[in-house]
Amino acid sequence: MTDRTNSTHPDALRRRLLQAGAGAAALGALPAGVPAAMAQAPFDWKRFKGEKIEVFLVKSPRGDLLTKYHKEFEDLTGITVGSEMVPEQQQRQKAVIEFNSGNPSFDVIALSYHVQKRQFAKNNWMSDLRPFLNDKSMTTPDLDFADFAKGGLFYAVETDGRVMSLPLNLDPWVVYWNKELFAAKNLAFPKTFAEMVDSAAKLNDPSKGVSGFVARGLKNANVPVWSSFLLGYGGSFIDANGKLLTDTPEAIEAGRMYQTLLAKSGPQGVAGFNWNESQSLFVQGKAAMWLDGIGFAQPLEDPAKSRIVGKVGYGVMPAGPKAQVSALFADGEGISAQSKKKGPAWFYLQWASNKANQTRMLQAAAGAPVRNSAYAAAQQSSDFKAPKEWVECMLKSASIAQPGLPVIAPVTEFRDVFGVALTNMINGADPAAELKKATAEFQPVLDKSEKA
């Protein structure tokens, strides 16, 4: 329930898994790009030949990519895959309705951890994967948890040790910066929050239409921007007793920083900006820094969309007074607790998260894989376009990442209530008063959700 940091937990998990022999075989030497497990004689991929499973994915470049290669899975295992892909918002609604019906139409489901993890876990909608992980005949040695980024494992594992899904994609928040604008003012990329605020003010030049800083101001979408600051101030969302920590001095300081950066160094109208408005400003060379998820390298480096190709710096989130943290979001896949095809579904999960698919994800710029080995593998490929600096930024950010939102069931309502408070701050409201009000408003909702 509490919003723990991920410093120890996944390690403990990994140790357990290693002890269990699940992730013991290191396959680092195998050439990436080939499903490594195919070469493993002892593991029988054909065990569930002739079965059929249903997978329920989110319409996204990652969903498209997996769907594109389903044939490979079918050839490998002899299992037929029926798949459905639905846009994110609708997928979340449909999942809730289907699980509530008690008889969901799918065996495998993709989930966004920051929205669905607690909801799914609280309602026991997912299967615990530990029995499979502990069974050598069911788990390919290719499933090497040592290769998985800690942040991703943190999301996949419950506090009581249950493994409810396999992570696939990470989305740590980073600072994109315009090197040309920084050079014009003789500034270096900020190392601390104080430098960040200071640089933003210096770079802000309304007469030229240049903003020192841009990020989401639109309610709901804007909460991760504030939590990026909150984590650096050493703050957290909720304590061990389920009490909100969102009106603590750290939270208020983070609110002030949000207000200063967006209202003083941000563009006009930023209160209504989502990532797309921020991106369009940044690619025009009209913003010096942009804080958002890591997945935007492709449009920034595309000459058809961007005026700043080759001038983009990929910066790790600067250090706050207490910590240097990158707010993390992630998604993965799990198996419905109601599924009657858990074995074949588990095979699908292993295939979806294998090194080949993870490398493909990176090569297609469809996301940031959770497997560390995918980065080295992708860079060897000649058609890999992402800048080296982006890869370095990704790896460093993933290593200092913490969840960017509290792991609670009513997370959408949390984002809404605190999102309104943040938007009000941009329009001049007092951060302390707004956060106090939002905390008072949300605490009963949280209490009720945990009691229910």
Add this chain to the structure above:
Amino acid sequence: MATLSASPAPAEPGVPAAGFFRRRRRALRLMTIPALAIVAAVIVFPWLFTVYMSAFDWRIGSVAHFVGLANYVSLASNQRFLEAIGHTFYFTALAVVVPLLLGTAAALVFHREFKGRGVLRAIFTMPMMATPVAVALVWTMMFHPQQGVLNYLLTSVGLPPSLWVYSPTFVIPSLVMVEVWHWTPLVMLIVLGGLASLPTEPYESARLDGATEWQLFRHITFPLVLPFLLVAAVIRTIDAVKAFDTIYVISQGGPGTASETINLYLYLQAFAFYNIGNASAVVVVFFVIILALALLLLYVRQRAKWSA
């Protein structure tokens, strides 16, 4: 049925007429049952179920608790919901009145004979045919404070740029602008239909008596097209009250909650927070508001008929 019994077919010899019609009426009554069943299943039952659900505190995934009228009581003191009602009225008033005025003016222009009228009229009606979400996406780009074409146009004629939907003050008028652009042609078509059906004699005699153009409009055209205007007003009001797609795509009810109408609030409660009990209460309150509005419009329409 009334027509049937009013003009009975000649009775055949040997068949008692009254029994035949009684049997027939029974058969006809039976035939209405499927329709009644469908209405009950798709309208009456969901409606009663919504009222029933509104008495529960229920989030999808948790156990429902009976709370009586508690959802309504909390709505009555919920500032955000009350503001949403205010936003809905503000948006509806503007999104009905402005298209009515502009649509009537456009209809009067297009009612006259002039060269290229057909082509221009066709062009004028084009916005109506566009998909609302596509329209909203295009307008979102146009509203962008730094890169939108609207601010480019303003600054190129020396006016200061506006924040449009990015400002809590201007967001609702800006959203209304989209509605006006989209739906004025509909009002124009309705009024144009009305104008085409007007008799020419009253105009001829009024002109002979020396009436001015304004007097012709005020005393002949306006009273005669009023029933059509009211039809347009009813359609526009229904559309404006239920407006969702445009607002959701362009502002998502923001900045903050500055353009959150009842529909947006309802959507959040039901489909983002899964707070079904509360959402049901919102639906019931919304239904009462719509009912009151519909009765008001019907009353105005009847009055217009009486005074005509």
